[in-house]
Amino acid sequence: MKKVFWVLTLLIAGLGTVPTDAARRTIDVNKAGDKKPTASAETGIKFTEASWKEILQKAKAEKKVIFFDAYASWCGPCKMMQKNVFTQKSVGDLYNSKFINVKMDMEKGEGPSLSAVYPLEAYPTLMFIDGNGRVLKKVIGGMSAEDLISLGKSIR
Numbered sequence: 439m440k441k442v443f444w445v446l447t448l449l450i451a452g453l454g455t456v457p458t459d460a461a462r463r464t465i466d467v468n469k470a471g472d473k474k475p476t477a478s479a480e481t482g483i484k485f486t487e488a489s490w491k492e493i494l495q496k497a498k499a500e501k502k503v504i505f506f507d508a509y510a511s512w513c514g515p516c517k518m519m520q521k522n523v524f525t526q527k528s529v530g531d532l533y534n535s536k537f538i539n540v541k542m543d544m545e546k547g548e549g550p551s552l553s554a555v556y557p558l559e560a561y562p563t564l565m566f567i568d569g570n571g572r573v574l575k576k577v578i579g580g581m582s583a584e585d586l587i588s589l590g591k592s593i594r
Contacts, residue, residue: 482525483533485541490548497538498569503593505533506565507541508553513561515580526583532590537566566593 485507486493497504507524509516520541523529533539544553544561556565559578564586566575575593 481527482530485539504567505537508563510561516562
């Protein structure tokens with residue numbers, strides 16, 4: 439009887455330590471250096487990483503409007519948009535074809551100097567800026583993918 443009890447106890451304890459498929463995938467991804475882009479990163483908005491001066495020059499040369507996401511690292515709605523809105527294929531399809539997309543932490547790097555040029559009242563602040571640096575439209579606060587698509591379509 440004691441042997442049966444201990445065998446069952448060990449069996450139950452052992453089952454609790456077997457990793458699930460999701461845990462195995464997480465371990466594999468981390469061993470690979472977590473470098474693989476997720477499907478959403480491939481299909482969502484592709485943000486340009488360059489200096490503001492280079493971005494303005496690119497906007498002029500390509501005759502495109504800049505979509506500027508002014509965010510802060512501690513901002514909850516900013517994180518929600520980064521995770522759930524900017525990663526959607528429908529949003530990426532529109533914004534990647536129509537705009538030069540820029541996101542900038544307004545408390546780091548060029549952010550503080552740009553916040554002097556483009557004053558902010560809250561985060562996130564989404565701006566559409568022409569190649570001359572003139573703000574065409576400014577929207578404050580987070581929004582759904584559908585609202586962001588409607589907003590993008592309204593910019594001429």
